[in-house]
Amino acid sequence: MNKPAMPNSFRTGPDEQGMFGIFGGRFVAETLMPLILDLEEQWNHAKNDPEFKAELQNLSTHYAGRPSKLYFAEGLTKHLGGAKVYFKREDLNHTGSHKINNCLGQILLAKRMGKKRIIAETGAGQHGVASATVAARFGYPCVVYMGATDVARQSPNVFRMKLLGAEVRPVTAGHGTLKDAMNEALRDWVTNVEDTYYLIGTAAGPHPYPELVRDFQSVIGSEARAQMLEQEGRLPDVIIAAVGGGSNAIGLFHPFLDDKDVRIIGIEAGGRGLDGVEHCASMNAGKPGVLHGNRTYLLQNADGQILDGHSISAGLDYPGVGPEHSWLRDSGRVQYEPILDDEALEAFQLTTRVEGIIPALESAHAIAHAMKIVPKMDKDQLVIVNLSGRGDKDVHTVANMLGMEI
Amino acid sequence: MTTRIDRRMAKLKSEGRPALVTYVMGGDPDYDTSLSIMKALPVSGSDLIELGMPFSDPMADGPAIQAAGLRALKGGQTLARTLKLASEFRAGDDETPIVLMGYYNPIYIYGVDRFLADAKASGIDGLIVVDLPPEMDEELCIPALKAGVNFIRLATPTTDDKRLPKVLENTSGFVYYVSMTGITGSALADTAKVSAAVTRIKGHTALPVCVGFGVKTAEQARVIGASADGVVVGTAIVNAIANVLGPKGEKTADPAEAVATLVSGLAQGVRAARLAAAE
Numbered sequence A: 001m002n003k004p005a006m007p008n009s010f011r012t013g014p015d016e017q018g019m020f021g022i023f024g025g026r027f028v029a030e031t032l033m034p035l036i037l038d039l040e041e042q043w044n045h046a047k048n049d050p051e052f053k054a055e056l057q058n059l060s061t062h063y064a065g066r067p068s069k070l071y072f073a074e075g076l077t078k079h080l081g082g083a084k085v086y087f088k089r090e091d092l093n094h095t096g097s098h099k100i101n102n103c104l105g106q107i108l109l110a111k112r113m114g115k116k117r118i119i120a121e122t123g124a125g126q127h128g129v130a131s132a133t134v135a136a137r138f139g140y141p142c143v144v145y146m147g148a149t150d151v152a153r154q155s156p157n158v159f160r161m162k163l164l165g166a167e168v169r170p171v172t173a174g175h176g177t178l179k180d181a182m183n184e185a186l187r188d189w190v191t192n193v194e195d196t197y198y199l200i201g202t203a204a205g206p207h208p209y210p211e212l213v214r215d216f217q218s219v220i221g222s223e224a225r226a227q228m229l230e231q232e233g234r235l236p237d238v239i240i241a242a243v244g245g246g247s248n249a250i251g252l253f254h255p256f257l258d259d260k261d262v263r264i265i266g267i268e269a270g271g272r273g274l275d276g277v278e279h280c281a282s283m284n285a286g287k288p289g290v291l292h293g294n295r296t297y298l299l300q301n302a303d304g305q306i307l308d309g310h311s312i313s314a315g316l317d318y319p320g321v322g323p324e325h326s327w328l329r330d331s332g333r334v335q336y337e338p339i340l341d342d343e344a345l346e347a348f349q350l351t352t353r354v355e356g357i358i359p360a361l362e363s364a365h366a367i368a369h370a371m372k373i374v375p376k377m378d379k380d381q382l383v384i385v386n387l388s389g390r391g392d393k394d395v396h397t398v399a400n401m402l403g404m405e406i
Numbered sequence B: 001m002t003t004r005i006d007r008r009m010a011k012l013k014s015e016g017r018p019a020l021v022t023y024v025m026g027g028d029p030d031y032d033t034s035l036s037i038m039k040a041l042p043v044s045g046s047d048l049i050e051l052g053m054p055f056s057d058p059m060a061d062g063p064a065i066q067a068a069g070l071r072a073l074k075g076g077q078t079l080a081r082t083l084k085l086a087s088e089f090r091a092g093d094d095e096t097p098i099v100l101m102g103y104y105n106p107i108y109i110y111g112v113d114r115f116l117a118d119a120k121a122s123g124i125d126g127l128i129v130v131d132l133p134p135e136m137d138e139e140l141c142i143p144a145l146k147a148g149v150n151f152i153r154l155a156t157p158t159t160d161d162k163r164l165p166k167v168l169e170n171t172s173g174f175v176y177y178v179s180m181t182g183i184t185g186s187a188l189a190d191t192a193k194v195s196a197a198v199t200r201i202k203g204h205t206a207l208p209v210c211v212g213f214g215v216k217t218a219e220q221a222r223v224i225g226a227s228a229d230g231v232v233v234g235t236a237i238v239n240a241i242a243n244v245l246g247p248k249g250e251k252t253a254d255p256a257e258a259v260a261t262l263v264s265g266l267a268q269g270v271r272a273a274r275l276a277a278a279e
């Protein structure tokens, strides 16, 4: 890849075609095209509409519990013996992760567009739960597509979705993970395009989804930036987030992109190592291709067939990534590093013991990277780790890995 | 510049009957069988062949074509081998048009320029790429037109009169009308609505309009063919192949023969179309 010239600002994308450099776009079937053009138009109105903003603000505060705290993780800081570690506590949001930020925004868009039915895809089940939650709150029927493997490894979330009144449809194609769920959601959407709103759970898919999901999630970074200035009187030195499709990461990163002195690190699922195919490190080991409506880094073979990948964490088990991350990678603004299953598991256990916080396995990947770099940093340096969700959903997976019975 | 598609469509028009367009997945269930199936198509009455390029994530396809793609990939099919399949077919038939149908990523990875050169050399006449709407024309549509390969666009029930000119703008060969909002293999839509849509599209273009998605029987082919310039059948043919494969993929009968029987029936339906319409 040629390195694109350094832009004046990293925060202006996408362009009118929905591109971030060569990434992004609208690679969808004609059936969906009129709908995503309509969505774009509605979104352009909504984002400048004071009433829309006020309604979202009100729900964020009183329903989701924002702002989430920026918490000084003293136990972990002491344990690591280097820079000061802060957690952005998205795990404390209603439904237990950052996914609610996006779902509240999109359900208001669905309402604006007069849609009658919500569909969503989910990996870890956090987005499925958040979708089912807002559907319940606003009185919509909701169908959630979830890979059969994920249905098994995230059973607490499957039950939560059912309690919330959603129908969970297991998808057996491929490895039965997030990619397969997304294919099936797209097939439903193409079939029921008139009345259905597709509530995409991450900053990927055809334009305008990557942009609008990012904008709904950017509340994470805006808050964290202001909170750090208030609590420490300066910006952090490093910010870290796990990257599945990339929504919690872009939400944290985006408000910091033009702060040149802030180092930004995205963490991909390294699975069982990057040598084979058992990982989901699309930006470290994949190449650009087209899937699910956008061009982005993908795990694929020489014939352009998409690989299934692997991660211990259902939310990171996706062979692609949102297009803005691909662009940030190529432009060099953000550094993307892999973390192995075992390293995430260790971070999961350590955080639980020294902080009394059970992190989601996705978030544990980000913490694991902090564990690597923080001890080498100075004591007066500042690191923010995005604690994108809580780990209650993962206890079965962790018990399995540790050979324990629940 | 005329292509085999233009010539074939003009000939059928002069004969006063619609085209039977048949879809098969390249390499399903394996390369050699696929070649013999392809060869059986024109003999049984197919006027134009859509050759599927297998893709791991066919998001506009139903279970039957998904499974066909997986069988082909399992059998070692690649885009390069699909092109080879076309050229081997072409060696024995220089008239039946071949349209490649599939998704963009394998083409993008193969390299657009290299792909167009090799496709042309293999006797490919047109392309249908599901995930390239007009908004993405710079990717492949414009280069294909420059290379003399038809780019056949899908129009759908959601393509309204306002959008239709954009969809038709760089389309050549024919227009593929997708009979319903849905994936391949679904039930056929209301045929009256389909013919109304065909008439609507014909108001915007002189290109032939072929209708696909949901056509499975000779009777349906006859009804659709009364108004359309061509009828596309895919899932039914793919199912005819699947039906003669055992649980481990072993052949329980000759797939080429199974396809030939089905296609002969469909061809009769299509040939009866205008007679029926004239009655």
Ligand SMILES: Cc1ncc(COP(=O)(O)O)c(C=O)c1O
Binding pocket: A097, A098, A123, A124, A125, A126, A127, A201, A202, A203, A242, A243, A244, A245, A246, A247, A248, A249, A314, A315, A316, A360, A362, A363, A388, A389, A390
């Ligand atoms: C807690 C948590 N963090 C992170 C992710 C990864 O998604 P994204 O990269 O869109 O934030 C998920 C996805 O399910 C999740 O549940």
